Amino acid sequence: MPESPSPANEKKRRGCGLRVTAGLVVLLALGGYIAYRLENNNAPAAAGCTVKTDGNDLELDTDQAANAATIAAVAMSRDLPERAVTIALATAMQESQLRNLDSGDRDSLGLFQQRPSQGWGTAKEIQDPVYAAGAFFDSLVKIQGYTKLPVTVAAQRVQRSGYPEAYAQHESEATSLSAALTGQEGGSLSCTTGADTAYSAGGRLGDTAAVAARLKREFGSRAKSSDDSAPRTVAVTSGTSRARSWQLAQWAVAHAHDLKVEQVTLGDSRWQAAKSDKGWQQTKTADAKDADPVVRITVAR
Structure with a gap:
């Protein structure tokens, strides 16, 4: 007949088991925390403006x-x-x-x-x-x-x-x-859409006619808009004042949520809904000139 384990050995085994269990709990908690941080680091910023x-x-x-x-x-x-x-x-x-x-x-x-x-x-x-x-x-x-x-x-x-x-x-x-x-501080206003694509909910497409109508109603004759050569895009100007151009650009970003704006560009500055957590970015493309007063507002597909 096998020998019964001594109380000392039994206590030792139980202690080892408890330490292994505690270690597993710590590892699981650490894994969950890392997964949470990774998920939230990759999650889009909440909708809002700064x-x-x-x-x-x-x-x-x-x-x-x-x-x-x-x-x-x-x-x-x-x-x-x-x-x-x-x-x-x-x-x-x-x-x-x-x-x-x-x-x-x-x-x-x-x-x-x-x-x-x-x-x-x-x-x-x-x-x-x-x-x-x-x-x-x-x-x-x-x-x-x-x-x-x-x-x-x-x-x-x-x-x-x-x-x-x-x-x-x-x-x-x-x-x-x-x-x-008023455009005195160009690029100082940016908004996040709360999505890593243009819009996460609603399914409503952008409408260039709606953008043009809103521009006319709010800015009156101070904003002149027309269809741009780029698809789904309205080109708008207000003279040659850089501040006025920035006012139009930041107005478009402030209204991005309700007008379903996908992108706004002014010269070599660009705001994109899909990267809205990055704010205004410099493009430095060959056809983007710093002095270009035209604001281009592209709506979502």
């Missing part, structure tokens, strides 16, 4: 960026200065966080929380960002010397808010965003 100017970063979601770009476009259509854009953006940041709200205090609505009962327009009009921005600028330009006033003073004279000092807290961010969206 403005980088003078070392300052401002994060926006795609709706906020699109609304801000529309406000800047309406200002450009009226040939208003950058200061007007800063005042409008600071106001919308305070009133709605740059969101087109369908409610608010009493009958307040939209980006600027304008009230139908106070003569700002109908509820439907106020919830149209182009109309709302235009109505704001209509009032702003009536204020003598508004460009020299503090942001909070100019905004309050338009809005007549119960919290007039609140606009001041947004001045720094509004100034950075304005510099990007």
Whole structure:
């Protein structure tokens, strides 16, 4: 008959078994962590937009960026200065966080929380960002010397808010965003689409006619668009000003999500939805000239 194992040997064997099990658990956990990191390192960045100017970063979601770009476009259509854009953006940041709200205090609505009962327009009009921005600028330009006033003073004279000092807290961010969206800081705004291909969901194709119509509605005669020789591409210009060209380019990126934009190019700078986590990239191709003022907007297939 075989000898029964001694208590000491049995304890030793159990100890070895526990160490082996613990080692396997550690290895499995380490393997899972490595797989998680690899998967997330390769995963596309979440959808959103970033403005980088003078070392300052401002994060926006795609709706906020699109609304801000529309406000800047309406200002450009009226040939208003950058200061007007800063005042409008600071106001919308305070009133709605740059969101087109369908409610608010009493009958307040939209980006600027304008009230139908106070003569700002109908509820439907106020919830149209182009109309709302235009109505704001209509009032702003009536204020003598508004460009020299503090942001909070100019905004309050338009809005007549119960919290007039609140606009001041947004001045720094509004100034950075304005510099990007008026083209003074070229390439400072970029958006990610949340996909490693042009668009991950929805199945809706881009439409060059929709892009051209939106450009005309927001920029008016300041933007001239036409079909480009490249497929699915709109070519747009606004004179020879490099800043104006950058405004158009960054407007297209800010609206990339809702217009299904696949690529935007200006000279040797290119933004691509499929590589949107890399931001604006330099192409240095033979046919891309730094001085070329034409912005080319290509929509998804």
